Amino acid sequence: MKFFVDTAEIDQIRELHALGMVDGVTTNPSLIAKSGRDILGVIKEICEIVEGPVSAEVVALEADAMIAEGRKLAAIAPNIAVKVPLTWDGLKACKVLSGEGNMVNVTLCFSANQALLAAKAGATFISPFIGRLDDINIDGLDLIADIRTIYDNYGFDTQILAASIRSANHMSECAKIGADVATAPPSVIKAMANHVLTDKGLAGFMADVAKAGIKIL
Numbered sequence: 001m002k003f004f005v006d007t008a009e010i011d012q013i014r015e016l017h018a019l020g021m022v023d024g025v026t027t028n029p030s031l032i033a034k035s036g037r038d039i040l041g042v043i044k045e046i047c048e049i050v051e052g053p054v055s056a057e058v059v060a061l062e063a064d065a066m067i068a069e070g071r072k073l074a075a076i077a078p079n080i081a082v083k084v085p086l087t088w089d090g091l092k093a094c095k096v097l098s099g100e101g102n103m104v105n106v107t108l109c110f111s112a113n114q115a116l117l118a119a120k121a122g123a124t125f126i127s128p129f130i131g132r133l134d135d136i137n138i139d140g141l142d143l144i145a146d147i148r149t150i151y152d153n154y155g156f157d158t159q160i161l162a163a164s165i166r167s168a169n170h171m172s173e174c175a176k177i178g179a180d181v182a183t184a185p186p187s188v189i190k191a192m193a194n195h196v197l198t199d200k201g202l203a204g205f206m207a208d209v210a211k212a213g214i215k216i217l
């Protein structure tokens with residue numbers, strides 16, 4: 001499973017990228033707003049750090065305007081994935097932009113039917129939002145599994161980009177289901193390293209190091 005990092009914070013992207021943890025980046029208007037940066041400038045900087053797909057989201061609601069914005073975003077760098085919302089206009093924009101050879105990430109997906117439509121419209125990535133479904137007591141992981149089944153049934157090559165990930169458990173469950181990509185905030189990717197028994201085991205080893213005065217350097 002590829003890891004995308006869900007942030008527009010340059011320092012955090014650099015840190016995870018240096019460890020080989022970043023196969024791509026996703027942003028959305030809220031993350032851009034949080035960064036306090038101009039969208040074109042921050043996306044360009046991210047594309048200079050990361051070789052993989054960098055999702056940059058349109059802000060228009062009507063198809064023609066989305067297409068114009070998408071073209072402008074795609075011109076920033078060859079690794080841009082234009083992100084469009086899963087609306088009828090977004091699907092029209094997806095069809096045109098993907099037909100022009102751009103990567104397109106269709107976002108705000110909350111149902112298997114929406115994912116089917118995005119694949120038919122030529123999406124490179126479909127972004128089902130796990131956490132926001134969990135928030136309304138619908139198991140977001142079930143949606144990932146349903147889309148996996150449907151895409152495999154028909155050989156769609158749209159990649160499942162599990163989004164709105166809130167926990168390390170979401171990451172391992174997505175990997176078990178077979179999501180192609182998971183995008184997560186840096187804090188979640190770091191939390192994947194944590195285990196209470198690791199902490200306990202290390203504390204025991206350190207106690208013995210102190211007791212025996214073990215030194216390596």
Ligand code: E4P
Pocket residue numbers: 006026027028107127129131132163164165183
């Ligand atoms: C990424 O593409 C999504 O925009 C993001 O994962 C949404 O996450 P949230 O539901 O935590 O805002």
